[in-house]
Amino acid sequence: MELAVTKECIRGDFARKVLEESGTNVNLCFQCKKCTAGCPIAYEMDVMPSKIIHAVRLGQKDLVLNSKTIWLCASCETCTTRCPQDVDIAKVMDAARIVALREGVEPKEPEIPAFARTMVRNIWWHGRTFELGMIGRLKLATGQFLKDTGLGMKMLWHGKLSLLPSFTDFFGVKGMMARIKKKEAEKK
Amino acid sequence: MTDAKTTFGYYPGCSLHSTGAEYDISFKAVCEKLGIELQEPKGWICCGATAGHMTSKLLAAALPVRTMSLYEQAGISDIVVPCAACYARCKAALHETAHDKELKKDVDEVVGRPFAGKVKILNPLEVFINLLTPEKVKTLVTKPLTQMKVVCYYGCLLTRPPKVMQFDVCEYPMSMDKILRAVGIKTLDWSYKTDCCGGSLALTRTDIVVKLARDILEEARAVGANAIAVACPLCHANLDTRQTEVEEKYATTYNIPILYFTQLLGLAFGVPAEDLAFKKHLVSPEPLLAGTPA
Ligand code: SF4
Ligand code: SF4
Numbered sequence: 001m002e003l004a005v006t007k008e009c010i011r012g013d014f015a016r017k018v019l020e021e022s023g024t025n026v027n028l029c030f031q032c033k034k035c036t037a038g039c040p041i042a043y044e045m046d047v048m049p050s051k052i053i054h055a056v057r058l059g060q061k062d063l064v065l066n067s068k069t070i071w072l073c074a075s076c077e078t079c080t081t082r083c084p085q086d087v088d089i090a091k092v093m094d095a096a097r098i099v100a101l102r103e104g105v106e107p108k109e110p111e112i113p114a115f116a117r118t119m120v121r122n123i124w125w126h127g128r129t130f131e132l133g134m135i136g137r138l139k140l141a142t143g144q145f146l147k148d149t150g151l152g153m154k155m156l157w158h159g160k161l162s163l164l165p166s167f168t169d170f171f172g173v174k175g176m177m178a179r180i181k182k183k184e185a186e187k188k
Numbered sequence: 189m190t191d192a193k194t195t196f197g198y199y200p201g202c203s204l205h206s207t208g209a210e211y212d213i214s215f216k217a218v219c220e221k222l223g224i225e226l227q228e229p230k231g232w233i234c235c236g237a238t239a240g241h242m243t244s245k246l247l248a249a250a251l252p253v254r255t256m257s258l259y260e261q262a263g264i265s266d267i268v269v270p271c272a273a274c275y276a277r278c279k280a281a282l283h284e285t286a287h288d289k290e291l292k293k294d295v296d297e298v299v300g301r302p303f304a305g306k307v308k309i310l311n312p313l314e315v316f317i318n319l320l321t322p323e324k325v326k327t328l329v330t331k332p333l334t335q336m337k338v339v340c341y342y343g344c345l346l347t348r349p350p351k352v353m354q355f356d357v358c359e360y361p362m363s364m365d366k367i368l369r370a371v372g373i374k375t376l377d378w379s380y381k382t383d384c385c386g387g388s389l390a391l392t393r394t395d396i397v398v399k400l401a402r403d404i405l406e407e408a409r410a411v412g413a414n415a416i417a418v419a420c421p422l423c424h425a426n427l428d429t430r431q432t433e434v435e436e437k438y439a440t441t442y443n444i445p446i447l448y449f450t451q452l453l454g455l456a457f458g459v460p461a462e463d464l465a466f467k468k469h470l471v472s473p474e475p476l477l478a479g480t481p482a
Contacts, residue, residue, distance in 0.1 A: 021245055023288065040384040040386075040400055044393075072396070074344075074384055074386055074387050074388075074396075075238055075242075075344075075387070076384035076387070077344060077348035078344070078348065078384065080348070081348045081350060081359075088349075090349075094241050097243070098245065101243060109392070109393070112392045113243075114392075115388070115392050116238065116239040116242045117243070119237070119239035120236075120240070120243055120247070123233070123234045123236065123239075123251070127234065128205075128233060128234045154470060168232070168233055169231045169254075172254070172300070173233055173254075175300060176250060176254060176298050179297065179298040179300070180244065180246050180247050183297070184244060184246065
């Protein structure tokens with residue numbers, strides 16, 4: 001998808017939403033492309049990080065939210081660290097994912113948000129990450145039942161996965177998660 | 189004697205209770221040798237890791253704050269957090285709640301426990317570097333590890349972004365090198381100290397992690413390392429548990445053991461190898477530790 005600037009996208013509220021979630025001013029970007037140059041995942045991305053930043057400025061919501069890039073970003077913070085203009089690119093990626101999830105945009109890399117959701121649900125249940133249960137639920141969510149099964153068995157053998165979940169701070173966590181959900185709903 | 193602090197709160201996080209158990213075990217063994225007392229209040233929860241900040245800014249800040257408030261209420265001001273992901277999430281939550289009043293208000297409301305933000309979050313490297321005085325080293329080091337040629341792999345989370353982490357030199361940290369050298373372990377110079385291993389993409393886009401892990405292993409081999417020292421359970425998982433997959437995909441053999449720097453310290457201090465959980469690694473370090481060339 002190419003950058004096509006229309007009055008609609010400039011007048012739209014996408015750039016404002018990203019600013020609200022990320023707290024970073026993308027207008028400072030002068031397109032030096034240092035972020036892209038240092039990104040370890042750029043080789044797999046469909047839209048380069050510097051282009052994501054430019055697209056946010058121009059309100060190109062569809063291009064950003066429909067990219068693989070926002071999901072593939074590993075949050076390694078190399079870009080944020082090196083940007084000469086103090087643009088927090090990693091935060092912009094997070095903000096774009098949050099907006100995409102909130103607005104129900106179908107993710108181009110569906111397994112990645114499925115994993116994040118599974119993990120959050122895991123925290124809801126256990127207060128902690130119960131890896132074995134999480135892997136099971138991820139398999140249910142993605143339908144990839146055989147992926148990593150051999151490795152999983154090896155890890156069990158070496159005592160790297162615990163078999164029993166904990167239930168820490170059970171009611172405390174549930175109360176907090178409910179309050180977060182309510183606050184998030186108010187924002188929409 | 190130094191008058192450095194020796195009592196700390198301990199937040200192990202989820203990984204150190206499962207995939208990163210070796211880190212937990214060896215960290216505690218080193219603390220015992222150094223006379224560090226750890227306090228772990230009951231009820232700490234997950235830091236949210238990548239799933240938190242990927243889905244909600246509020247959730248990402250609230251999870252670590254709930255845990256940190258637990259320590260604050262127990263009167264603990266300095267918390268050691270060995271897992272680099274938990275360490276980074278706690279520091280980010282402290283930074284964000286200190287700089288974003290609106291977020292701080294929301295966090296306070298949802299966490300439901302008061303939090304003044306007065307705690308200090310530390311990683312084991314910064315704790316140990318202050319305690320490892322030359323006199324201490326002299327009395328503690330009993331085992332020479334001259335066969336080791338180690339590259340220190342710090343990963344993404346300990347130093348980036350520097351504004352938030354404020355730890356070591358961001359693109360070329362030396363703290364782990366200095367600690368290992370102090371106890372007589374040779375560490376080599378290399379340019380992948382803070383490159384990314386792909387982190388949690390391991391479970392979703394394994395292909396990316398396999399490629400990034402290969403770049404790291406390749407460089408380690410190129411500079412002549414026979415082991416990689418790490419301080420993060422995610423880095424460990426990606427370089428150790430995925431190493432066979434990397435070897436299969438790229439038709440090569442590395443056989444480079446990935447060791448927590450605390451395991452190496454423990455060994456140097458004379459802790460028996462059986463007590464440092466080397467058996468949990470998928471790439472066995474045993475031949476190397478026995479002094480026989482791999
Ligand atoms: S490094 Fe910063 S200024 Fe340069 S292109 Fe990326 S966001 Fe823009
Ligand atoms: S944080 Fe994301 S976009 Fe930035 S360098 Fe890392 S992977 Fe690339």
